[in-house]
Amino acid sequence: MPTEPLSGxxxxxxxTTAAPSAAANDPTRAINYEGRVSHYRWVVLALVFAAITIxxxxxxxxxxxxxDLRRQYHISDEAYGYITSAxxxxxxxxxxxxxxxxxxxxxxxxxxxxxAAWSIASILHAFARSALGFGFARxxxxxxxxxxxxxxVKTLAEWFPKKERALAMGFANAGANVGAVAAPLMVPWLxxxxxxxxxxxxxxxxxxxxxxxxxxxxxxxxxxxxxxRSELAYIHSDPPEPAGKVRWIKLLTYPQVWGFVLGKFLTDxxxxxxxxxxxxxxxQKHKTDLKSIGLPLVVIYVMADVGSIAGGWLSSALIKRGWxxxxxxxxxxxxxxxxxxxxxxxxxxxxxxxAVLLIGLAVSAHQGFSSNLYTLVSDxxxxxxxxxxxxxxxxxxxxxxFLFSSLVxxxxxxxxxxxxxxxxxxxxxAYLVAFAIIQLLMPRLVPAPIDSDGEGCGFDLVQKP
Numbered sequence: 403m404p405t406e407p408l409s410g411x412x413x414x415x416x417x418t419t420a421a422p423s424a425a426a427n428d429p430t431r432a433i434n435y436e437g438r439v440s441h442y443r444w445v446v447l448a449l450v451f452a453a454i455t456i457x458x459x460x461x462x463x464x465x466x467x468x469x470d471l472r473r474q475y476h477i478s479d480e481a482y483g484y485i486t487s488a489x490x491x492x493x494x495x496x497x498x499x500x501x502x503x504x505x506x507x508x509x510x511x512x513x514x515x516x517x518a519a520w521s522i523a524s525i526l527h528a529f530a531r532s533a534l535g536f537g538f539a540r541x542x543x544x545x546x547x548x549x550x551x552x553x554x555v556k557t558l559a560e561w562f563p564k565k566e567r568a569l570a571m572g573f574a575n576a577g578a579n580v581g582a583v584a585a586p587l588m589v590p591w592l593x594x595x596x597x598x599x600x601x602x603x604x605x606x607x608x609x610x611x612x613x614x615x616x617x618x619x620x621x622x623x624x625x626x627x628x629x630x631r632s633e634l635a636y637i638h639s640d641p642p643e644p645a646g647k648v649r650w651i652k653l654l655t656y657p658q659v660w661g662f663v664l665g666k667f668l669t670d671x672x673x674x675x676x677x678x679x680x681x682x683x684x685x686q687k688h689k690t691d692l693k694s695i696g697l698p699l700v701v702i703y704v705m706a707d708v709g710s711i712a713g714g715w716l717s718s719a720l721i722k723r724g725w726x727x728x729x730x731x732x733x734x735x736x737x738x739x740x741x742x743x744x745x746x747x748x749x750x751x752x753x754x755x756x757a758v759l760l761i762g763l764a765v766s767a768h769q770g771f772s773s774n775l776y777t778l779v780s781d782x783x784x785x786x787x788x789x790x791x792x793x794x795x796x797x798x799x800x801x802x803x804f805l806f807s808s809l810v811x812x813x814x815x816x817x818x819x820x821x822x823x824x825x826x827x828x829x830x831x832a833y834l835v836a837f838a839i840i841q842l843l844m845p846r847l848v849p850a851p852i853d854s855d856g857e858g859c860g861f862d863l864v865q866k867p
Contacts, residue, residue, distance in 0.1 A: 440630035443561040443623070443637065447570050449616055450554045451577045453517055456609045457550045458581025459588070460524040461489075463605055464540065465678040466589045466699065467598050469685035470692055471536070479820065481533035483811015486678045487804045488537045489544035494800035496548025497793065504553055509560060510620045513553040514613055519546035521609030528599040552793075560622055563639050579707040582677075586699035590692050650794055656850045658782040659791055661843035663798040665775050668836040670799030671806030672829045673768050676702070676761060679810060686820055688754035698754070702762045709766030710773065717774055727781055728847040734774045735840065739833035741767035749826040764829065771833055778840070781847045 464471070464485075472482055504512040523543040530536045554574050562570045585605075592601040623629050623637050653659045684690040684698060716737070720730035745764035748757040779791045806828075814820050 440628060440633045442626065442628045442633065443566075443570075446557065446561045446620065447573060449612070449619065450557055450574045451580075452612055453513070453550065453609075453616075454554060454574055454577030455581040455584065456517070456612060457520070457547055458578045459585045459605050460520060460543065460609065461547065462582060462585040462677065463524065463589050463601055464527065464536065466586055466681050466695060467593060467601060467692075468678070468682050469695075470593070471598060472682070475532060475536075477533045477536070478811075479815030480811040481537075481815075482682070483808050483815070485533060485537045485540050486674070486810075487807035488541040490674065490800045490803035490807055492541040492544035493548045494797050494804060496545045497552075497797050497800065500549035501552045501793065504549060504556055509553060509556050509622075510617070512549065513557065513620075514617055516546060516549040516553060517609050517616070518613055520550070521606045522546075524606030524609070525603050527606075528602040557620075561637060563637055576707075576710075579703070579710055582703040582706065583700055586696045586703070590696045593692055650790065652852075653787065653791055653794060656852075657843040658778075658848075658850045659794065661840045662775065662779055662791060663795045664839050664843075665836040666795040666799035667802035668832045668839075669768065669771060669775070671803040672832050673765070673772075674803045674807065675810060675825065675829060676765055676768075678807070680761060683822060684754065684757070687822065688757065690754065698758045701758055702765055705759075705762030706765040706769050709769035712770060716770070717777070731774055731778060731781065731847065732837075732841065735771055735837050738767040738771035738774070739837045742771075742833045743830045746823075746826045746830040749821075749823040767833070771836075775836075775840075778844070778847065781849075782844070783850050784852055787850075787852050 468482060471477065477485070500516075507515070520543055523539060523546045526542065527536065527539040530539050555571070558567060558570045558574065588605065589601045592604055596604075623634050629637075680699065680702060681690070681695050684695065690698065717730040717734040720733065721727060725733075742764045745760050748760040748764075751757050751760070776792065776795075779795070780788050783791050810825055813824055814822070818824065
């Protein structure tokens with residue numbers, strides 16, 4: 403999904419792995435029963451998975467209810483475009499500061515505050531009665547949701563050794579896919595049976611129940627009474643790595659960074675277009691109402707799930723068969739970029755399910771493209787810089803989303819009178835343009851010479867825990 407992977411402005415780039423604390427070696431601690439083996443890190447992973455699922459459910463509610471809310475409160479296409487852009491702009495700014503804020507306040511309290519805040523922001527949508535009110539609520543939701551992924555990365559870095567961290571992050575990121583499927587199942591049912599206010603209140607309240615589990619359960623591994631000595635040693639089994647500080651201004655001197663961030667700038671807005679406008683498009687063009695919107699959206703996002711799972715398979719399979727990393731990554735990106743192109747026909751087909759399947763193919767291809775795009779970062783940058791580069795890309799992606807969301811509203815509401823064809827042409831071509839830029843800036847996947855340039859100066863986007 404959008405797919406934000408578990409990295410961002412608050413992602414952990416690469417920091418020295420902390421050695422077990424003195425408390426961890428204290429024989430009087432309750433965890434050190436002779437012969438006991440715990441696996442408590444998987445409980446923590448389940449909580450992170452649930453948090454990401456809740457994050458995406460709350461994010462998607464307005465897109466599903468948009469056709470009905472817009473009719474009830476006379477919200478134009480242009481105004482709705484600004485409502486969705488408010489989320490993107492506030493999320494982009496939040497990404498720039500959330501990592502350092504989490505370092506300052508700590509993972510346990512920071513994650514709790516963020517989830518409580520975005521749950522309240524989601525509930526506040528129920529009090530909106532105008533475009534301005536919904537815009538304010540969306541802006542607040544974007545700001546409060548922005549620490550979700552950085553907090554997830556930080557939590558998993560504290561609890562999982564590197565050999566398991568990729569698996570853990572992939573599992574947690576799957577929460578976005580589950581949320582994207584769960585929302586169109588829950589939200590229409592709630593709105594039909596209890597009203598649209600209940601849809602915002604109930605989905606927002608789910609996060610508050612998560613807090614009841616998180617606050618008493620979460621501690622750092624060395625401080626947790628349910629973590630055995632053997633599990634603690636396993637969590638801290640990685641050798642220490644050199645810490646490094648990489649400023650964004652330094653990263654922007656490398657063409658590899660520009661290839662990645664421009665790819666995000668061009669493709670992230672297309673994902674958000676489907677996320678927030680698909681229900682409106684199906685309503686305006688195919689007369690889909692709240693009772694019938696659930697199944698089309700579920701189909702679209704199940705297809706996205708398949709694309710997410712298969713995202714890295716092709717390039718990995720090609721590498722195993724002897725392809726170069728450069729060739730495998732580029733052919734995977736190109737195939738996904740081409741697979742998006744047929745979505746342009748969704749704007750003109752008179753058949754609803756043809757449009758649904760074309761959009762589903764496009765979001766599936768987006769997920770595959772996004773997975774390989776993020777992999778380019780780890781292919782070309784040292785571990786200590788990966789989080790910083792990914793965070794920079796996330797910020798560019800959401801600024802692009804802010805601009806495109808505003809443009810969508812203008813195209814539909816002011817310039818074309820609900821003609822989606824220009825927008826689907828952009829959606830169909832953005833990935834090929836992104837691929838061309840990536841190939842121009844990174845014709846070969848040559849590692850960026852950050853380490854040979856010295857340590858650099860500045861601040862970590864996320865400092866070591």
